Amino acid sequence: MTTAVSTQTEPAVAFRDLHRHYGEVRALDGLSLDLAPGELVVLLGPSGCGKTTALRILAGLDIATSGTVMVGGRDITHVPANKRDMGMVFQAYSLFPHLTVEENVAFGLKLRGVDRAKRIKRAGEMLELVGLSTQGDRYAHQLSGGQQQRVALARALAIEPAVLLLDEPLSALDAKVRVQLRDEIRRVQLEVGTTTLFVTHDQEEALAVADRVGVMFQGRLEQVAPPTELYARPATPFVAEFVGLSNRMRAEVSEGTARVLGAAVSLLEGSVTQGSGYALVRPESLGVTAAEGDANGRVVSVAFLGPISRVQCRLDDGQLVVAQLTSAGASRLSPDDAVRVDVGADAVLVVPE
Amino acid sequence: MRTSPAFRVVRVVLLLLFAVFFFGPLLAMLDFSTRGTNGSRTWAAWANLVEDPELNRAIVASLLLSLFTVVLMLLLLVPTMIWVRLRVPRATRLLEFLCLLPLTIPALVIVVGITNVYQWVTYFLGDHVLNLTFVYVVLVLPFAYRAIESALSSIDATTLAEAARSLGAGWGTVIGRIIVPNIWSGLLSAAFISVALVLGEFTIASLLNYENMQVVIALLGKSDANTSVAASLAAIAFAFVLLLLLSVVGRSRRTEGS
């Protein structure tokens, strides 16, 4: 495990050995995680891994079976949800349909007894922050999905929360809107500087916005690291296969090196140290060139994806691999061509058979 | 969040109070109808349901009425609704308005204005209690429409029809062998609701001077309250069984189909 618990400065949010059981089911199995002030941490994992449970426990909408939650050094494990100083953005449907956009954003302020003039001013500022200052008089059903989520974000931030919580805010939106909005969210978060916990199952989203990503599986944290480290040096097989694409290729390990397709490749920490196994090789680590008598495979298909192409090859030893090339490099390849597939020098994780 | 113990207790108490209010009279009916002289129990009143000739006739008449109403309603409504959905979608609003119109025109109003129409019906068909079928179909229309409409919307009738037509089916086959088998639960639902309604109908029957079950129950009430109460309870129980069957059918369809 890596940088899960820090002791340098007081963490803004700290989960300490959080457990959440429903009878036999262990939704959370000992989660410990710190969030530094102003940091955006993404909890990433497949459905059922416990990420949403952790978020909801932090929000106070769910109660942990054991463990503590600290915010700003205070133990808030037993503080009721409406007394926690947090703003939450839900996946969908959370705007109040009977209130205008402006009234929605000002709702938390109204509950806190802020007077009308100040409320309107603050709501206006928040709407401007998310780029919707002209939509104040409209109602939720008159806005698109992306606009609704921006209003939800403005509403959550209007109360100046200590922590911002985002529960799969982009999952219900169209692909293009998703990309635009995630950049928006990151921009706003950096501008306001609120400590943020973001939950998603989309690994591309996680890598794009996070300061650090915590990959979860079956209630446990597999690895917490900045996106680049997560991608280049996955700590467990699950992380290696969940984040980004991986080819499983046969490998022989001896004396700290793996042999894959005849090439020597260095090992990542956590790999098998001796014997045979499977190396998890990224598509961009594979090279595919037209063969000159040194062919070790045939092209099965070429998928053009714009700037890059993915080339699927059937190796002579039967393995099926996917390589990622620039489209220029792939342009000369067609199905059934004889090719030479090479493994690059990047370190790989080798998992047992 | 809301399952505080105080709330749970309040909830149980309130539900019990409601149960007393609603089941109390039903139990009272059972007690009342089985009361004999000097505190004994007797099923004489219940036996009257099959023995009393006037009541018997009326029960049979009501049962036949519900059967005929269901048949006529299905014949009239199902092809029309399917046809509108598949071929004349512009008429959907009109159809909906017309089918829900009987909700706004009370049965009492209909009967006031229908005497002329029924003179014609009697002229052609003779004076028989089963003539009530025609007006009953109108009464059950809103409920039947809603049931069939929700079944039709849950299957994508248009796509199914297009697929069948592209494979060579004629409209008759499409309606009869593709659409209808897939909306069975809606049809059954409409049928059951119609039966319950027809069995409970009193207003039109009494004001047109026909003797259906409810009219006879009311008449008997003056002379033999026990039998009237027994018949009423039997009818309520029957309707309850029908609706239970309906929910069972609805559930089993949902698990096998969809």
Place this chain on the structure above:
Amino acid sequence: MSRLARLTPSLALLPFLLYLTVFLLVPTVTVVVGAFAENGRFTLANITALADPVALTALRTSVLLSAVSAVIGAVFGAVLAYLIVSGGQASWLRRSVISLSGVLAQCGGVMLAFAFIATIGYSGVLTVWLRDHLGIDIFGSGWLFALPGLILVYAYFQIPLMVIVFLPALDGIKPQWREASVNLGANGWQYWTQVAFPLLRPAFLGATLLLFANAFAAYATAAALVSQGNPIVPLLIRSGLSSEVLLGHQHLAYALAFEMIVVVAAVMGMYGLLLRRTARWLR
């Protein structure tokens, strides 16, 4: 496609339209026309007769009965609906209450009348028990067969009807709204007063209107319970139809029926408007 060919599919709707015309539209038109006619000539005499003390009293009582039973039904029905919603979507309690409500709401008025006669009538089970064991006479002067009794019996089918009509609205309250308000700092009371009640208000008002129309148009219960006098409009129509001469106007029954359509249609119209607002919010 030629005009004719485009129109042909619509022809299939003719049987249905003809049927409705004969058995629904003709009676309605007959009533409307009859309200304004006497011996084949146009007259407003029947309509003005609606302002006669007898008719006016009946109208007042009908409105009172409908309003009171509607409010009772709405409040208690909403409470009952809330009680079963808070139990979960597929609970047996919810399903049985809905089934029972379906039966009782559609129940013929005659059967309900006898249910109450059996309970609190002169020799009703409860009456007898209270008389014998506690010396209390709840039957009294026969209030069951007058307005108070009607209100009680109407409540018996208004409450279940409310449950059926209002439940979808309660289902439409998304859990995210509660969670969002809690997250923003609302306590239970604030959530109900600022979010849930405002959202449910149109549905509640609409349902109350529906209950009003339902009570106003109801005939069977009153016909079975009340044998003397015509306290409400439907019973006044009954006397009109059974040829008891009413103030010399044979067509008064038509006028009364017309009055009934106007009231019910107006109420249902308002209900429709409120329904559209609800549908948008609580989809």
